[in-house]
Amino acid sequence: MAPVSLKKLVKRYGALEVVHGIDLEVKDREFIALVGPSGCGKSTTLRMIAGLEDVSGGTIEIGDNVVNDLPPRARNISMVFQSYALYPHMTVGENMGFSLKIAGRPVEEIKEKVADAAAILDLTHLLERRPSQLSGGQRQRVAMGRAIVRRPDVFLFDEPLSNLDAKLRTQVRTEIKKLHARMQATMIYVTHDQVEAMTLSDRIVIMRDGHIEQVGTPEEVFNRPLTKFVAGFIGSPPMNMDDVTVADGKLVFASGATLPIPPKFRQSLTPGQKLTFGLRPDDFFPTGHGLNSGDAEAVAELELPVSITEPLGNETLVFVGFNGRDWVSRMLNPRPLPSGQSIKMSFDLSQAHLFDLTTGKSLVA
Amino acid sequence: MKLSRLSAPVLLLFPAFLVLAAVVVVPLALSFYSSFTPFRLTKPESLYVFIGLRNYITVISSWDFWVAFGRTVLFLTIALNAEMLLGLGLALLVSKAVRGQRLLRTLMMFPMMFSPVLVGFQFKFLFNDNIGLINNALQSLGLTDQAIPWLINGNLALFSITVAEVWSSTSVFAILILAGLLAMPRDPIEAAHVDGCTPLQTFRYVTWPYLMPFAFIAMTIRSLDVARAYDIVKIMTDGGPAKRTELLWTLVGRTAYGDARMGMANAMAYFAIVLSILFTVYFFRKLAAARQQIGAEW
Incomplete structure (x- = not known):
């Protein structure tokens, strides 16, 4: 449970600047979506928050701490990847309990927490399977299970539904929304799909070419777009x-x-x-x-x-x-x-x- | 007339069978048969004397043979493990290289381009106690004022041979493990970082399980070389001094061509082949298990 604050955040790859000093305050327990066309810097921003990319300028704060130079493991975050990123050599249960095992928690506690998470996500009957024996939707649920067993301060989602077919996408979307209501945690969600952003989030951040175009509730960005780009991006069919x-x-x-x-x-x-x-x-x-x-x-x-x-x-x-x-x-x-x-x-x-x-x-x- | 009555597939495959029989089956059968005879090159008629398992019994009860056998297993265990560790280290380093990775990969393969005989000569020179580079370097650096008898002291000689063998074959491991590193997805590693792993834990729990099948492929390939640990030894020490570096195949070669005891040599050779097959089967099993574990789809 922690707010996240980005201040003048910059990302450069050599001479190429891809994120141009963005400012964003994510409130505690807020569900915020970063949305924009591919190459707009939304995933890069998320990866900087996760600690998977170095920060070239500005600061990232989680709670009251500047985390710029902390490795991912010290940030108390969880991340759900587009490709699920499950460990193929571990069972579903081992995947979900891995972070607790690394943290050196007692076996009983790990079992209990994994069982809880599995019950929430309807994975109990799959705990002994390996990821290769699961369908795409099940794998994504395991990835979410792995994220929730740790009870992190911040959940990060990197296009988690992109690899699922349309029907499953709607289904898992609902599960993510329920999860947010249940976990009461800060969630930052990256997507290129404005429908996902609209349906899930408390506030939407629309990004373009490494800048933030507009931050607002779904109702605000739909009814009062600040720029022509936002007006064209939000809404289906487009304006x-x-x-x-x-x-x-x-x-x-x-x-x-x-x-x-x-x-x-x-x-x-x-x-x-x-x-x-x-x-x-x-x-x-x-x-x-x-x-x-x-x-x-x-x-x-x-x-x-x-x-x-x-x-x-x-x-x-x-x-x-x-x-x-x-x-x-x-x-x-x-x-x-x-x-x-x-x-x-x-x-x-x-x-x-x-x-x-x-x-x-x-x-x- | 008779040929035309054979069906077309049989007719078409016949030449291939004939060639294979001539170059593989017949020599194999002959050598297997001769291992049951006291056949000596100097007494051709001894090929027709059948002595049953006497050669095998002699081999099994020969101390020299078991010493060579044990030394071969020891030599390969040390060499394979050293190659494995060095190859893994090399592959990890090269995979981290941001620039010039292709050049490094090519350089890494250089030792594989040399014939083992050349490698033997090269290391024989390097380890020479009078004019060798290694003693020269050690003395110039002031680390010793003695000429270390690398190829003359029994233990040092086996060590020197191991160094040569490791030098020439580490790249097999490095290349295969590097292929595994390049093929492995980035996401699980990042997931492990987020899950709280230190770099060492990431390697232990995520990277290594991915690489294991590749390491076992390399092990399987190299275990076939159990049957080939001959050329470098032959060149560097020829099993000496006083049989201190005698491996199975130098012993077989000496028995066959030095002592001209073909029957006995063949019996030893079949023993060595069994050893080689056991190694291969072992690593193949390991490979299958490791593949199963990471759910590989190949």
Whole structure:
């Protein structure tokens, strides 16, 4: 049980700097997800916290101690690896009890703790097996079991679900969430999958090119993205975005199409300003098939051609031709829509996002 | 006429069988038979005298033979263990090299490129008590003012031979263990660090179990050399002084070609082959067990 604090943390490989002085405060017992595209420095950051990579600059504190120069074994952390990293020559039970054995704990205590962890993770009947005799999902549970028997201050997860198939992923995700509720420990979770980050964490850290773009609760990063990058990264399907120029009371798209300026931005925009306009699929829907945001005045309607549809049962993703591209729309209470047909689309502009074209910063912030 | 009635597979395999029979089966059978005769090269007709197990009984009750036998086992045990430890050390060092690893790997294989006969001559010169480099170096460094009789003192001679053997074969272990090190996944090692292992414990509990199959492959290969511990000894001391470095195969060679007692030599040789097979089977078992342990998929 300990907070983790990163201060001006830098990682360099020779002349190449991959993490550029990031600051992050992880509260005690918080579940925090580091998310971003591959190469953004999230795994490197996690490995520095674990002590598997040297720190090139700045400090890492776990609890009240600066741990920069401590080896991993002295940091009281556990880590779950993407590849499970089980010891193939040991049984499941030996794998889980290994850290306690190394710490020189009595055999009885090890047995008891392993049995407890195995019961939590439903591994009791597998304790005598070797990792090679287990399925991927079971192996990942063993890896988690190995992490929890030690009762560490901080749990680190490095893309633990990436090697599992889609169905198992959902299942193990739920187990991780339960585990967090049960263990009451600080957890730092690295993933490139924004859905995992959204579903699991208390707060999400979105990283890009070795910088932190935004830190916030899932609700914050979804509804109030600070940058165009965050807006595009969080949410599935991703936000529709296109460049616009501000004209008299209107936003003009490259194709000449126009939308009225969203009410909340009316005071702040000047004609000629170049921006990026963003609207989530949930706020762009065939008229009558979306959520009612309550601000009827802010809804603009246009007649647009359907290009394709992806029915998902409870909803249908409709791709609609707008501004020379397909914009994706989430249609609730779906009805069949033939391709090529023009339909009336609603733009709920109360939910629209505008970003500065050059800096990518959100205007509302 | 008759040949054409044989089926095609038999016909096609026939030449291969014939060649194999001529170069392997017949000599093997002949040597095995001759071990039951008092065959001497100087008395060809003695090949047709059957004496049953008398050669084997003589061999078993011969003190010289058992001394050579014991010395061979001792020599190989020491040499294999030393090679194993040195090879492991070398492999670990080379695997840590950040730069020039490929060059080091190539250099490491150099001893394997030399014929054992050349290695024998080279070390015979190095260990020469009058003009050898080793005595010269020891004296120049002031460590001794005497000429140490490396190849003349019985114990020192066996030691010198062991050094030569270790020098020439350590690279077999080093290369195979290095292959194991390079093939092993990084993650379990990192997991061990996180689990609280010191570097030494990581090696003991994680790295070594991974490397064991590779070490046993090397052991198995080298154990076949039990039947070949001949050339270096032959060159460096020829079993001397006063049979102090006599190994099984120098004894067999001397009995066969020096004393011309072919029947007796063959009986000894079959004994030595059994020893070699036992070593190989032992290490093969160990290898299978180690592979099973790490759940290897090869």
